[in-house]
Amino acid sequence: MERFEPMVAIDVDTKEAALKLFDQLAGDTNHTPIVKIGMELYYAFGPGIVKQAKQRGLAVFLDLKSYDIPNTVHRAMRVIGKLGVRYTTTHAAGGTEMLKAAKEGLVEGAHEAGLPEPKLLEITELTSIDENILKNEQHVDLPLIDVVKNYAQVAERAGLDGVICSAQEVEAIRTVTKPDFLCVTPGIRPNLSVHDDQKRVVTPAQARKLGSNGIVVGRPITQSDNPVAAYQAIRQAFMEGEE
Ligand code: C5P
Numbered sequence: 001m002e003r004f005e006p007m008v009a010i011d012v013d014t015k016e017a018a019l020k021l022f023d024q025l026a027g028d029t030n031h032t033p034i035v036k037i038g039m040e041l042y043y044a045f046g047p048g049i050v051k052q053a054k055q056r057g058l059a060v061f062l063d064l065k066s067y068d069i070p071n072t073v074h075r076a077m078r079v080i081g082k083l084g085v086r087y088t089t090t091h092a093a094g095g096t097e098m099l100k101a102a103k104e105g106l107v108e109g110a111h112e113a114g115l116p117e118p119k120l121l122e123i124t125e126l127t128s129i130d131e132n133i134l135k136n137e138q139h140v141d142l143p144l145i146d147v148v149k150n151y152a153q154v155a156e157r158a159g160l161d162g163v164i165c166s167a168q169e170v171e172a173i174r175t176v177t178k179p180d181f182l183c184v185t186p187g188i189r190p191n192l193s194v195h196d197d198q199k200r201v202v203t204p205a206q207a208r209k210l211g212s213n214g215i216v217v218g219r220p221i222t223q224s225d226n227p228v229a230a231y232q233a234i235r236q237a238f239m240e241g242e243e
Pocket of ligand 1: 011127164217
């Protein structure tokens with residue numbers, strides 16, 4: 001099963017803090033950490049922040065969660081495809097036509113720039129959505145897990161590479177998707193007693209056992225006194241299964 005380096009969520013609000021983390025992570029020359037750049041950093045600093053990460057030899061997961069009409073998403077993804085990122089995201093709720101347009105735009109942009117095609121991951125339901133919101137606001141009368149499984153199948157049929165989901169959902173998703181479909185899981189804590197605002201967390205080794213292809217880890221690395229040591233310990237646990 002494909003398993004990739006932990007993705008470090010760079011959730012900081014200044015360029016200096018982001019660049020410091022990039023420098024620290026890039027100092028680990030034995031591995032190529034993947035940094036997750038989200039809306040906050042990207043909206044503030046633009047494509048330049050992606051370039052800064054890449055210049056340091058880091059791989060980039062650009063998590064912008066595109067969600068709009070198919071034509072707009074196609075055009076946006078074409079731009080992302082030219083940035084040389086390794087992973088990016090879009091929303092299940094946009095429907096099959098939008099998902100296909102996203103993938104096409106991304107591939108088109110990458111080809112135009114002569115770059116490898118980034119992997120496109122689908123956001124199924126945000127973890128901030130619970131059964132109550134699903135039923136009473138979205139008027140969906142199915143259990144959340146069935147909605148997530150369905151969205152994973154929709155993503156696969158539309159040609160996407162995988163989904164972002166909770167580690168607890170991986171097993172169920174694997175029952176309805178092909179073996180090479182990717183499941184990337186946030187909500188990771190090396191020490192389960194420190195879970196911040198995450199409600200259901202698993203350790204890196206548990207995520208490995210549950211079948212995650214990749215993990216997204218933010219604060220346990222970025223707020224550590226020694227982010228490189230924290231990264232290496234989490235990497236070891238996830239990649240090698242050592243607690
Ligand atoms: O600091 P922490 O490890 O909780 O950060 C997790 C990262 O994963 C954050 O960037 C958060 O936005 C993201 N994420 C998440 N749950 C999802 C999707 C993304 O925690 N379902």
